[in-house]
Amino acid sequence: MNEKMLKKLANYRVLYAEDEAGVRKNVYELLGLLFKDVYLAHDGEEAYRLFEEHKPDLVITDIKMPRLSGIELVKKIRQNDAHAQIIIITAYTEVDFMLEAIELSLLRYIVKPITEPKLFDALEKFLQASEKEHLKALAxxxxxxxxxxxxxxxxxxxxxxxxxxxxxxxxxxxxxxxxxxxxxxxxxxxxxxxxxxxxxxxxxxxxxxxxxxxxxxxxxxxxx
Missing domain, CATH: 1.10.10.10 (Winged helix-like DNA-binding domain superfamily/Winged helix DNA-binding domain)
Incomplete structure (x- = not known):
């Protein structure tokens, strides 16, 4: 990811939901270096509460979490916000999951293990999608x-x-x-x-x- 993209990311706020402590710590620290604000959730219900409270620019969520799964979280968000930018992290590659993910209009999904290249690729997609919304044509x-x-x-x-x-x-x-x-x-x-x-x-x-x-x-x- 080049310097220009890193500078753009620093203007955005992200919500990150992950129940696994080790993964959560590593990804949270990396996101903290990239984004203006990072809201951290340990489960799906906490993630939804933080989403409603802060309305972040991007949601990154694990699929398998207690109290409310990643899929259930996205469905709940979609009830009131059809345009929220959402990336799902998953260990699944089954056809059923892929079909459900398509229906939820996800920005991207990342298959575990999470690596910097995978995460940066997803964040570049986020920037591309966001710029389309933030740029208004004058001429x-x-x-x-x-x-x-x-x-x-x-x-x-x-x-x-x-x-x-x-x-x-x-x-x-x-x-x-x-x-x-x-x-x-x-x-x-x-x-x-x-x-x-x-x-x-x-x-x-x-x-x-x-x-x-x-x-x-x-x-x-x-x-x-």
Whole structure:
């Protein structure tokens, strides 16, 4: 796994569920070096409680656990979250398990023993899937990265300020005109927004966006 991927993983939170102490300790320590936060569960019920509490970006779970198996855990998660990214660790390779895994829309499964190459391969798949969700198209070959709070164009990346990122996200969420009143409320958060301050933010932001993508609707606000 290259340095760029390692840097991206450091922005995510993972839930790891494993009942076997030796395996749990080794994998937990490795995940702790890679992820922003690691939530550790010793069984399926604890894993589900932690999932509901923290809503992690990724779930990695063993299949054979007490109180609630990995398959039962995934089914329970899927009842309320069809898009959760889940990797299952298993000692099984039987056809019945494979068919059930397909139905649960797993991101990946890892057959024990767990090795770094197997884990890193699964984590690369996670990054690929996550980037599809986090990248929002602004124009041809121009994207806004929700996670990194940046705009990318080919190999170029433009970091946004907190206000600039909030502004772009508002425009993407609403997909219509954002009024001056909404901009003041959401970006200035109760403070007075001067016209000069707004113009300066827009001027700087336009330098990081494709030409013509940000449109001013005179007397009303802005839209993409």
């Amino acid at each position: 041809a070959d121009w994207f806004y990265d929700i996670l990194q709070k940046s705009v990318t164009h080919g190999a170029d990346m433009y970091e946004l300020t907190k206000k600039e990122a909030k502004f772009i996200e508002l425009l993407l969420q609403k997909d219509s005109i954002i009024t001056y009143a909404e901009i003041e409320e959401k970006l200035w958060e109760g403070e007075y927004m001067s016209l000069n301050a707004l113009r300066l933010m827009i001027k700087n932001l336009r330098k990081k966006l494709p030409e013509g993508v940000l449109k001013n609707i005179q007397g009303i606000g802005y839209k993409l």
